[in-house]
Structures are given as C-alpha cells and as structure tokens.
Amino acid sequence: MLAKRLAVIGLGLIGGSVARSLRASGAVGSIVGFDPDARQRTAAVELGVIDVAADSASSAVAEADLVIVAVPVLHTAEAFAAIAPALPANCVVTDVGSTKQSVLADVRRVFGELPGWYVPGHPIAGTEKSGVANSLEGLFRKHRVILTPHAQQAPEALAKVRALWELCGARVVEMEPSLHDEIFAATSHLPHLLAYSFVDTLAGIDRSGQIFSNAGGGFRDFTRIASSSPQMWHDIVRANAASVSTILAKQIAELQAMQAMIDGGRWDELKTVFERARNAREHYLTQIE
Structure with missing residues (x-):
C-alpha cells in the first residue's frame, strides 16, 4: 500500500x-x-x-x-x-x-x-x-x-x-527546476497570458458584441484557456515572472516583425513564417500532450 x-x-x-x-x-x-x-x-x-x-x-x-x-x-x-x-x-x-x-x-x-x-x-x-x-x-x-x-x-x-x-x-x-520554469513559461504560462490578452483586446473594441457573436471554431479553440481561473493564472505568472517576461519579449518582437511585414506588403515573408510555424508544429505534434 x-x-x-x-x-x-x-x-x-x-x-x-x-x-x-x-x-x-x-x-x-x-x-x-x-x-x-x-x-x-x-x-x-x-x-x-x-x-x-x-x-x-x-x-x-x-x-x-x-x-x-x-x-x-x-x-x-x-x-x-x-x-x-x-x-x-x-x-x-x-x-x-x-x-x-x-x-x-x-x-x-x-x-x-x-x-x-x-x-x-x-x-x-x-x-x-x-x-x-x-x-x-x-x-x-x-x-x-x-x-x-x-x-x-x-x-x-x-x-x-x-x-x-x-x-x-x-x-x-x-x-532541473530552472529548466522546468523556462519550459512552462513558454508552453503554458505565455499561452494563457496571450489568450487573456486577446479576449481583453476584442472586448474593448467597438461592436465587440458583433465580433464575439460571429466568432467561429478557431476563436473558441484559441481562447478556451481564457476561461481558466484568473486568480490562479495571476499567481502562476507572478511566481514565474522572470521566465514569462523573457519569452513574452520574444513573442512581442515576433509580432512586431509580422506587423512590419503586413504594413510593408512583404507577403512572401509572412507566408514563410506561417509555413515554418506549421512545419514545426507538425514535427513536434507527437510530443505534445
């Protein structure tokens, strides 16, 4: 026993x-x-x-x-x-x-x-x-x-x-504890932060009611974790602030680069990012649990 x-x-x-x-x-x-x-x-x-x-x-x-x-x-x-x-x-x-x-x-x-x-x-x-x-x-x-x-x-x-x-x-x-915190800042803590941020952004837009009522399956899939406990995720991000901040800075830089591609009409570059991301996810999909 x-x-x-x-x-x-x-x-x-x-x-x-x-x-x-x-x-x-x-x-x-x-x-x-x-x-x-x-x-x-x-x-x-x-x-x-x-x-x-x-x-x-x-x-x-x-x-x-x-x-x-x-x-x-x-x-x-x-x-x-x-x-x-x-x-x-x-x-x-x-x-x-x-x-x-x-x-x-x-x-x-x-x-x-x-x-x-x-x-x-x-x-x-x-x-x-x-x-x-x-x-x-x-x-x-x-x-x-x-x-x-x-x-x-x-x-x-x-x-x-x-x-x-x-x-x-x-x-x-x-x-090792430090490796654990780096990994889960990237694979868990940042995704929750992004989901909360995305929903909060849309909720502050004019006609947000129409945006939400017309959202499809992709929106539900991406934002599901924003229904998690706000207190719990506040605590987790606060407890792992350094690791979350590091990966968040990289994500912000990536988004800014993509915005520059859109504003500059660099569509081939944007497509390359999409393809690289899809290929990476497909390659590691069997390891995602």
Whole structure:
C-alpha cells in the first residue's frame, strides 16, 4: 500500500483529482482533506473524494504518511508553515505547483532548508474548470508529471512520489527546476497570458458584441484557456515572472516583425513564417500532450 492515510491540502481540481485517482487505484487507505473554503470541504466529502474533511491543515496531516499540497503557488509558504508543526516522522510531502523555483524557495524559507522528505512535483494536466466538483479520476492518465528533485532529496521519498503518479496513470520525468520554469513559461504560462490578452483586446473594441457573436471554431479553440481561473493564472505568472517576461519579449518582437511585414506588403515573408510555424508544429505534434 502506498499510504495508510493520505492528506490532501487544497481541494480544487488537481487536489481532488489526485484523491480520486489514488482511491480508484486502491493504493491508499483513508483520505483526509483540508481547504480554506468550507464549501470545497463539504463538496469533497459529499462527492466521496475524501473520507474526512479536517478543520485545519495541521489536523489534516497529523496522522498522514503521505501529504499532497495542492494550493495556488503564491500560498505555498503559508500552506507549508501551517502543516510543519504537525507533520509525523517519516511522512512524505509533495506539491503540484506550476512553478518550481518559487515553490522551492518558499519551502526553504519555512524550514530553513529543503527537507529530504519533500519532493517537488508538477502534473501536466488540467482543464479550464476549477473546484473539487470538476475533479476527475482519470485526469492524469497518459499525461506527464514533472519531478524536480533537489540536492537533499531522500531517494525513498522520491520513489514514493514517483509511485504515486504512476498509480494515477501518469508518465514521470525529472528535470532541473530552472529548466522546468523556462519550459512552462513558454508552453503554458505565455499561452494563457496571450489568450487573456486577446479576449481583453476584442472586448474593448467597438461592436465587440458583433465580433464575439460571429466568432467561429478557431476563436473558441484559441481562447478556451481564457476561461481558466484568473486568480490562479495571476499567481502562476507572478511566481514565474522572470521566465514569462523573457519569452513574452520574444513573442512581442515576433509580432512586431509580422506587423512590419503586413504594413510593408512583404507577403512572401509572412507566408514563410506561417509555413515554418506549421512545419514545426507538425514535427513536434507527437510530443505534445
């Protein structure tokens, strides 16, 4: 058995989906959860996602041998500070944060070091919906989970967290935290920022109602992620600001170059950009999950 008692701190889409997935695997005993939102705690129990809703983060972890911290990245330090006094000996703790350097810094700030029993993680799965009511048992199946082990990492803790995600049906890979943040600034954080910006731009145009009512499938596909939680993505971009700013500057330069092509009637050059982009996407499409 992976864990006799699993504690989930943060009962949103990801935290709820991990609990559902591990329950379905039969690899955990009881599941206790905590969320600062009482409505999420109540819903998690009513939906059978957890067995017990704790009234605090510390009481949730008091008897756990495996803890998953699934809170917004800007609340990492707060969550770890809350559970620190009550963590049992030999308990393994992991997180699901979309940024890793900021999370590692927060954990180090709380404990004065990076504890060997803490394993940094990030599941590459989700939807534009939020809340425990939208959690899914199969959310992580055939998706990647990134682990970013640190220098003080206990091998047995790393092995346990790897097993956790494999039981959820995920494929686990490891990488350096800085590389993780660069990659996901480009492939996740920037796309969300662009989607929000694009919709906001159109909403500010005269006759925006006509624009939206006549939009087709391409608009829906491109802007789907702009329906994601604004607070969550504000937190992610803020936590990974340096990496996001770097890739955003490159994107702005690319857009300015394309604008110059349009204004200058350099249509062959514009077509070349389109062809290069299409070919790149087709080449790497099999690696996109």
